[in-house]
Structures are given as C-alpha cells and as structure tokens.
Amino acid sequence: MRVLLSTYGTRGDVEPLVALTVRLQELGVEVRMCAPPDEEFAERLAGLGVDLVPVGPPVRALMRGASLPSAAELSRYRTEMVEAQFGIFPAAADGCDALVAAGLAQIAARSVAEAAGIRYVYVSYAANSLPSPHHAPPPRPGWPEPEANDNRTLWELDAHQANAQFSETLNGHRAAIGLPPVDNVRDHVLTDRPWLAADPVLGPWRQTPGLHVTQTGAWSLADERPLPADLVSFLEAGTPPVYVGFGSLRPSPGIVERAIEALRAQGHRVLVSRGWADLNPVDDRDDCFAIGEVSHQRLFGRVAAVVHHGGAGTTVTAARAGVPQVVVPLQLADNPYWAGRVADLDIGAALDGPTLTTESLDVAFKTALSPETRTRAKDVGSRIRTDGAAVAASLLRDALR
Structure with a gap:
C-alpha cells in the first residue's frame, strides 16, 4: 500500500x-x-x-x-x-x-x-x-x-x-x-x-x-529534543520569560522592538525566536535572549506566554502546553482565524492585524498574563488531543x- x-x-x-x-x-x-x-x-x-x-x-x-x-x-x-x-x-x-x-x-x-x-x-x-x-x-x-x-x-x-x-x-x-x-x-x-x-x-x-x-x-x-544548554541556563536564571516568534513569516517592522519594550515595562524577560526572518533582540541586556530552532513542545511549558503570528502549529502547541497566547495575526490564510479562536476561548489576547502600538501590546500582555487567563489556558490545554x-x-x- x-x-x-x-x-x-x-x-x-x-x-x-x-x-x-x-x-x-x-x-x-x-x-x-x-x-x-x-x-x-x-x-x-x-x-x-x-x-x-x-x-x-x-x-x-x-x-x-x-x-x-x-x-x-x-x-x-x-x-x-x-x-x-x-x-x-x-x-x-x-x-x-x-x-x-x-x-x-x-x-x-x-x-x-x-x-x-x-x-x-x-x-x-x-x-x-x-x-x-x-x-x-x-x-x-x-x-x-x-x-x-x-x-x-x-x-x-x-x-x-x-x-x-x-x-x-x-x-x-x-x-x-x-x-x-x-x-x-x-x-x-x-x-x-x-x-x-x-x-x-x-x-x-x-x-x-x-x-x-x-x-x-x-x-x-512528539518532539523530545532537549533544549540547548544556554537556553536552559537563561530559563533557570529568573522568572519564566515571554516567547516572541513569528516562525517562517516576516512580521511588520518594529513589532519585535515594541513587544520587548512593552514586556520590559511590565517586568518580564523575553525570548526572541529568530525564525526565517532572523529576528534579534534590540540590545544585549541580560533580560532578553535570542534562540534558533528548538522544541516548542519542551519550551512552551516553561514560558509565561507565547507571542506569535497565528499559525496552526504554534497555536495548538501553545494551547497544548497550557500557556497563554498573544496573537499578532499577519493577514494571511488561517492567521486571523486562530487569533479569533484564542480570543473566543479566553486563553490569551488577539491584536487587530499586523500593525500595532506599544499601548495595544501593553493591554494585550496584561490580559494574557493575568492569573485568570493562565487558569483558562491550562484548562483548555488539558483537553487538547x-x-x-x-x-x-x-x-x-x-x-x-
């Protein structure tokens, strides 16, 4: 066959x-x-x-x-x-x-x-x-x-x-x-x-x-690959960071910088996934760390939230990990749909389109990182097949x- x-x-x-x-x-x-x-x-x-x-x-x-x-x-x-x-x-x-x-x-x-x-x-x-x-x-x-x-x-x-x-x-x-x-x-x-x-x-x-x-x-x-040693060291050096990554897609200019700014203002550390666009942190401060290709299944359970573009794979992996999401949908294919589903299930926040401000990100992060959202995300995660x-x-x- x-x-x-x-x-x-x-x-x-x-x-x-x-x-x-x-x-x-x-x-x-x-x-x-x-x-x-x-x-x-x-x-x-x-x-x-x-x-x-x-x-x-x-x-x-x-x-x-x-x-x-x-x-x-x-x-x-x-x-x-x-x-x-x-x-x-x-x-x-x-x-x-x-x-x-x-x-x-x-x-x-x-x-x-x-x-x-x-x-x-x-x-x-x-x-x-x-x-x-x-x-x-x-x-x-x-x-x-x-x-x-x-x-x-x-x-x-x-x-x-x-x-x-x-x-x-x-x-x-x-x-x-x-x-x-x-x-x-x-x-x-x-x-x-x-x-x-x-x-x-x-x-x-x-x-x-x-x-x-x-x-x-x-x-x-199942992706059982161990996380790189330097990433593990960063994770263990402080509170769970917020993951920011856009996979194979290229986000609108300035999104990563504004996300880091808004997260730092709320006292959060940041993980930047380079992806195909080769994204990088805005500076070399020790509260921000750049990563390449790693197992999201192993990583997402150790972060405070996942910021992404609304791809089907990232959305379901973050949901299965029980971690809140902030979706910045590029206006392509299923991105807006998955952003809407995250919002409908109250397991994070969805921003309106690929262009955003530091203020809108600030509100989204406060919503996603609240104890109530984390509780709902864990409940949904327990039901993902x-x-x-x-x-x-x-x-x-x-x-x-």
Whole structure:
C-alpha cells in the first residue's frame, strides 16, 4: 500500500504531513511526498526514509523579501504551480493507492488522482479554509478584497476568484488527459468530504449543509529534543520569560522592538525566536535572549506566554502546553482565524492585524498574563488531543483496504 502526500508552503504546511507520514509508516504504508524543494524539508523527509519529490520554487526564497510579491507576481506563481503539478504529479502518483493533498494550492491533485483511478483526500489545517456560513473565507494574497459583509456572499466571491485564477489552466489540462471540465475550481479541489486536521476543542467544525467534514484532530509528533544548554541556563536564571516568534513569516517592522519594550515595562524577560526572518533582540541586556530552532513542545511549558503570528502549529502547541497566547495575526490564510479562536476561548489576547502600538501590546500582555487567563489556558490545554495523525492514518489505511 502506497500513498502520495502533497503540499506547498512553509514549515507549518509540511510538518503535519510529516506526522501523518510517520503514523502511516507504523501501519506498514509506504509514503512519497511532493513539497517545496527547500533543503530543510528534504533533510526532514530523508530522516524518515522518504524521498522528497520537489514541486515549485523554494519557499524560503519567496519569504525572504520585506513584503509579499505583487498581485501580478502571485498570479503568475500560481499558474506556474499548476503547470508544474501536472508535469510532476502523474509520475509521483504512479503505483500509489491514494493522493492526500493539503492546501488550496493543490489545484492539479484531484485531476491527477482521477486520471490514475486512485483515491483523493483533501485536508485543511483550519476550519476557515472550508466554505461555511459560520465564518468568512481566509485572506488570499493577490486577490482583490471582497466588498461584502455576509459570509455566504464572501464565499461566492471566493469561488469566483478561484475560477478566474485557475479555471482556464485547470480545464485545459483536464481536457488534455480526457477529463471533463469543472465549473467550480475551489469546490472541486476541496470535495464535499474534506478532512480537517485541527483540534476539535481549539478549532471545531460547525455543521454545514452539503459539506461532510471528517475532523481528525491536529497532526503532530512528539518532539523530545532537549533544549540547548544556554537556553536552559537563561530559563533557570529568573522568572519564566515571554516567547516572541513569528516562525517562517516576516512580521511588520518594529513589532519585535515594541513587544520587548512593552514586556520590559511590565517586568518580564523575553525570548526572541529568530525564525526565517532572523529576528534579534534590540540590545544585549541580560533580560532578553535570542534562540534558533528548538522544541516548542519542551519550551512552551516553561514560558509565561507565547507571542506569535497565528499559525496552526504554534497555536495548538501553545494551547497544548497550557500557556497563554498573544496573537499578532499577519493577514494571511488561517492567521486571523486562530487569533479569533484564542480570543473566543479566553486563553490569551488577539491584536487587530499586523500593525500595532506599544499601548495595544501593553493591554494585550496584561490580559494574557493575568492569573485568570493562565487558569483558562491550562484548562483548555488539558483537553487538547495528541492523536490526530494516528487517527488520520488509520482512517486512510482502512479506507484503502
């Protein structure tokens, strides 16, 4: 039994499929993965005995700029990605029994699976990526901001934008391989039976007519790596610090500096995660310490709060650790959704968009670092599941049998 997994994005997009890979291998299923050609992803998969089938340009290079590419550049990248997928996916899927795709960028995946006669599963890491009247669609960089207020209209406009971007290219390739055209590209990719790899406490799915969602829980692995000795020394030298990090993304200029200023004013120490943007403290005072790649699972239980951009992986890891969060959402994908969930659950504070002041940060930190918020965060943390990837692997294995 062999499965092809596919995604395109940052570490937050790839790591859940790594977790699924491990659980599938434990069940005797062979795995291939299509992902960006970044060296760290190839090394991660090589450690599991999985060859990376590279698709598209390296993501780290795309994220290196101070701002996102222009709308025209993003449109070109998306069209080129569809062309690349139709060129690479058929050979990658050869001999496979299923193709599991994560992310709307996987435009060609279902058509390739259909042509090969194999099972296709679409996976979302957040509920807001699936159409529902209960929430708005996620922000999609490069597409015009929709001028509507109700969620149903916003989802209709979202489908229109997907068609405008992908319909001609997708249906051209489908015709070339003998498949009929599709009239709704987004819903074709998502299917009416998608999987939701998100924790049901942290990011529940609300029943929606016409969409039969299987919610498995978030896909993650236990990360038992010990913390570096210098980090342990910093942690033990004083009160628990506040973690500030934005992962693979580049925050708006000045956010880290303002966060450190506001935290110091309240008497807190700070941990700055360098991330892909290579962030650093503003000075060399001993109340602030910069770290590279470490186990968040080991670290977050030892900090006072986690300040981050609202990625699914960071949000669930902090929630599972029972630590309050301050979310500074970049207006991308699921960031605003997870910010809203943190606020709704009262396990921290969510700031309105990526631009903020020292004053707004000061209020957010006071909210997140209150005893009441910590108590609620610990309660929610005790209910976060850890078996999502194992559940998904078993479901897939059983379906293929």
